[in-house]
Amino acid sequence: MIENFLGSTADVGYNRPMLQTARPKEKPGIAGPPHERYFDAFGWMLLARTFEEKLASLYRGGRITGGVYVGKGQEAVSVACGIFLRKGDVFAPLIRDQAGRSAFGEPLVDVARTYLGSRQGPMRGRDGNIHRGRPREGQLAMISHLGAMISVVVGSLMAKRWRGEKGFIGLTTIGEGGMQTGSTHEGLNIAAVEQVPLVVVATNNHFAYSTPNEREFACQALVDRALGYGFEGYEVDGTDLAACLDVIGSAVKRARAGRPPQLVVASILRLAGHGEHDDFSYVTEDIRKQPFARDCLQLAERFITENKLVDAETLRAWRDQAAQEVEQAFSTAQKEPVPEGTEEDWCAISTRVLCDQAE
Amino acid sequence: MSITYLEAIREAQAKLLRDDKRVFIYGQDVGGTFGGAFKATKGLAKEFPGRVLNTPISEDAMVGTAIGAAMEGMRPIVEMQFADFSSIALNQVLNNAGTIFWRTGISCPITIRLPSGGTKGSGPFHSQSMEALYSHYPGLIVMTPATVEDAYTMLIEAVAIDDPVVYCEHKYLYYHLKADRLPSEGLPVGQARIARVGRDLTIVSYSAMLHESLTAAEKLAREGLEIEVVDLRSVKPLDTATVLASVARTGRLLAVGESFPWGGVTAEVIARVAAEGFHLLDAAPARVNAKDTPIPYHPNLWSAHRPSSDAIVAKARQLLRE
């Protein structure tokens, strides 16, 4: 028996259970850390924000080739996606998941390496920015095409099940924009058909690039789709770190315990452009005043200070440490060699003898 | 005993499932007692419980799932019900499977079976040959077996290869081709085969068009013309060396394919020979392809759309006059 989000208990490990969807419960009025991982999570959020601020400034200085995509405002959701995963799990993050990637164990230097094209990075200059990962360590490297990674995680989980591994789960993220692709539909459906231990966290940040929700979908609430797919569905206020840890953490637990695939839909506002090239002037003042537009990092920090959970000095020390780690990551990556066209191995398959010799 | 091209594909899969625990088959209607739209997996679900799985009609997710499983060490075989429907999975095949090794250094050993090519009455959406499209993109191996023996050994090899393989099996050959027995070994993948020896003209072909080409060569032989016929076997990698060696013997090249003309395999063959063996040619190379329209339904139209042995003979005669 496990406790589900509604506070009731349910049998686990059966085939076609009654599915559940729920809206968030009231937050408990507590004065201590509202979740045991709250400070850990806050640390990863801070690191992600600090890293991405540095990244954006390098971009503005013309030091980064290609795009820069940040997760400003989405750190609470993202960190909750990565922090409950462990070795043996599969994580397929997307474009705004710096916090979650770090929490799952991606070294910061790998991020700097990928943006700077270092040959020692996981992508070796062959791919850049958010398109990075180390599949052997359960960090899948996203392709751009939104929705395509969902079924890939399903397959990884099936393979683990076949091999007799136990207790693993997969978690993948998607935006409300990406929720509208055919690939996402097929991926969610096949996940439920295969009954794999999967959590899908969809973040509605109210814009897909510049397109607002009204032109993206017409259903009342994206979470309602969960039932239609055979998922269990939950909503969460993505600006609230404690709620994210609670709701996504519970979804991870349920998936591990053998319940059907889980969909969590978080609501936030993207607090940056789609990429750093974008001034997001299409986000009106009106929208910026909505409750979902609050900054999750500021809210968490205010919660910590207002409740005197940590003193100002400690907070400052955390910030300094984050800044140091960021400096370290970039200075290491900057010293590493970049790839050269003349020295590159231009064979796209691993079976070298079968490489086609066309010019 | 005689065994068909289709039975060879089934037998290869049975052997793969028997010999390798990592292999599973994933596709629409492949499981249960049904065994696939063409029965290429008949009986396998019963013989190998839990390893021959029906899927929803979700070509994108079928391939995505196979990719994930392959990266975790499995050897999935995905059956597309018809090659034509693999268009829905193009993104997963081209952008995911085809890029994984290059980007991450992890190999992606999936095999995608495409029941390809035209048969009478099948129309625009159950007749296509997609090999050129898949070959255009990096990171994939594309096989086009033309014989029962190759159907068998190449499928076994496809699954053994550590990279994504698009295996184009021709529906027209399913029942038409028979062999006495299955071989234990074939030519290595990537090596073309001289299917008929000649000295007046080289026809380069593959898949079902090999047989039209051989028929054409037979007809021309009655006029005393000796046509050499090359079976490419795999179109990617393309065995340029064997083709060039043949053209060196004959001085003339005719490339024959069942696919649409624009930018296809025949164009690639001619481009390579022109670029690397221009001096070997005594006449401008020529090609015979399907017409540049959707594939028609009515047999009268279909047989005119698709290259026939007569069309090949006519083009060969023209080339030999030059």
Ligand SMILES: Cc1ncc(C[n+]2csc(CCOP(=O)(O)OP(=O)(O)O)c2C)c(N)n1
């Ligand atoms: C299939 C596909 N079409 C278009 C794009 C280009 N694109 C990249 S991100 C993006 C917006 C995505 O919006 P959403 O999924 O809501 O995520 P967000 O960027 O808001 O985090 C678009 C259109 C893409 N990556 N994939």
